[in-house]
Amino acid sequence: MEIIRNFGIQPVLLLAQIVNFLIILYLLQKFFYKPIVKLLEQRKKRIEESLKNADLIEEKLKKTQEQSVQILAEAQKNSQALIASAKGESEKIISQATLEARKQLEEILTQSQVQIEAQRKQMQKQLEKETLNLVVEVVRKVLERTLKPKERQDLTTKAVSEIEKQIS
């Protein structure tokens, strides 16, 4: 075993190196690989999760946008319908009001016509009466006497018919 002696191999030294390396192995495993590998895994997981979340958020955002567009379109449709119905209603109201006003106007018109007619008739009657009195007075002054009831009657009828003929 000359060669072993030449290379300086001694069991004690071998053992010392083995123990030394085992200590290194243990310490590195505990303080180096384990925490770092764990950290790397955690980070990987977290990145994966956040990427997934980002995808989800993007999808949600897209959906929300679509929804908002839909809602907006619906609102527009609704408002248009509302405006149209309001317009129809207002037109109806206006036409109704116009109609009513016209009716009222006509009513007033007819009423006033009736009134005017009545007034005219009354005035005519009064005129007749006054005319008659005047005639009677004139006759009395001319004839210097009062008319007999018979004459009076005749005269009056005659005058009235004459007047009536003139008025109408």
Next chain:
Amino acid sequence: MESHVALAAEKIFSIGPIPITNTIFTTWIVTFILIIFAYMATRKISAVPQGLQNIAEVAVETFQDLVSTIAGDKTKVFLPIVGSFFFFILFGNYLGLLPGIGTVGFFENDGETFVPLFRSINSDLNTTVALALVSLIATHFLSVKYLGLGGYLGKFLSLNPIFLFVGFLEIIGEATKILSLSFRLFGNIFAGEVLLTTASTRLFAFIIPIPFYFLEMLVGFVQALIFAMLTLVFMVILTQKSH
């Protein structure tokens, strides 16, 4: 006074009956630096990396990716072992390149022999054989763990005479792994030490050695990677079910 690198590590002192060579001493320093680095990097570990944690994360993640391409779902078990081999050997090789390693020392035997205080850890066969032994034992341990004792033995023993012979060859192959792993690492680093020593004394001590230092940095990295990768491949092969 010519300095030359001795094949065996020199004893610098002893604790009781245990001789402490300069390699053991340097190994302690490497261990200390490695552990301090690991401790500092993960002391205030947080989701948002800071300072040393960045370096540690890059190192672990790169190595994890590398291991997972070969080991697949066994990465979590293999990574600490393979990674430790890599970082320990790498730190050891690079520390051995620092000035003062191999040159600072004292004389023994009335100034006849020079004993350096530090020595690149992998230029001592004790270290590399120890690493190879750990690698091999860990590999076989994991094989038993993954395949069960029956599956593990089935890899080497068989009733079929042809497979029995193949299994016998495999056993020899396992033994040679120790030799190949340890001597490859030792040879490369020791040769590097010799090269650098020669380049900086015999040839010319200024400027000329610089390219060799770059070469040795490359060799140091490559050897660490080779040792780690071979261990990984051995582990993957031995933990696969035989067909």
